[in-house]
Amino acid sequence: MELLVFALYTAFCGWAVFMDGAEVLEGWKSWFLFGWFAAMLTAEQLRFYIGVSWLASLAVLLFHLFGGAA
Numbered sequence: 509m510e511l512l513v514f515a516l517y518t519a520f521c522g523w524a525v526f527m528d529g530a531e532v533l534e535g536w537k538s539w540f541l542f543g544w545f546a547a548m549l550t551a552e553q554l555r556f557y558i559g560v561s562w563l564a565s566l567a568v569l570l571f572h573l574f575g576g577a578a
Contacts, residue, residue, distance in 0.1 A: 514569050521562040530554040 523529040530551040538546035538554060549557065 510569060510572060514565065517565060518562065521558050524558045525555045525562075530558070 520529075524533060533541065533554055534549070534551045536547050538549065542554075542557065546554065546557070
């Protein structure tokens with residue numbers, strides 16, 4: 509189940525970072541996904557934030573897969 513959720517999140521991150529997703533999410537629409545501070549971010553800042561959050565989620569996934577806290 510964890511891998512499925514991560515795969516879906518990876519697809520979302522790929523759309524937002526490498527395609528036109530950041531431009532679509534820019535402004536008030538990003539508030540629903542990322543919180544109040546994201547409404548003030550530009551598309552480039554959203555790409556960076558989403559990329560960093562993807563790396564953090566990858567680290568958490570690997571921690572759980574390789575015997576981290578149960």
